[in-house]
Amino acid sequence: MKILVGVTGFALFLYLVAHIAGNALIFFGPTVFNGYSHLLLSNPLIPVIEVWLAHTTPTSFAMYCSASINIICLSNTLRSAARAVTFSCAWENR
Numbered sequence: 001m002k003i004l005v006g007v008t009g010f011a012l013f014l015y016l017v018a019h020i021a022g023n024a025l026i027f028f029g030p031t032v033f034n035g036y037s038h039l040l041l042s043n044p045l046i047p048v049i050e051v052w053l054a055h056t057t058p059t060s061f062a063m064y065c066s067a068s069i070n071i072i073c074l075s076n077t078l079r080s081a082a083r084a085v086t087f088s089c090a091w092e093n094r
Contacts, residue, residue, distance in 0.1 A: 008064040
């Protein structure tokens with residue numbers, strides 16, 4: 001479960017970094033940003049990648065959230081079960 005959270009979280013992080021890097025090109029001037037825009041519009045793989053990302057990104061986000069919630073619930077359950085066990089120390093038994 002933790003591996004699933006790690007992999008989906010890393011994929012979402014890379015998705016975010018790619019978009020930030022592309023949008024940050026606006027600070028390098030209009031020619032750089034327009035070149036990046038032209039690259040995106042002229043690349044025939046971009047529509048295929050967009051369709052793939054449109055399906056995998058929400059699925060990845062849903063898997064990340066559900067796995068994280070399961071880990072939190074399991075952790076809280078195990079933590080409360082551990083608190084229910086009482087240990088008696090030798091001093092109290094005297």
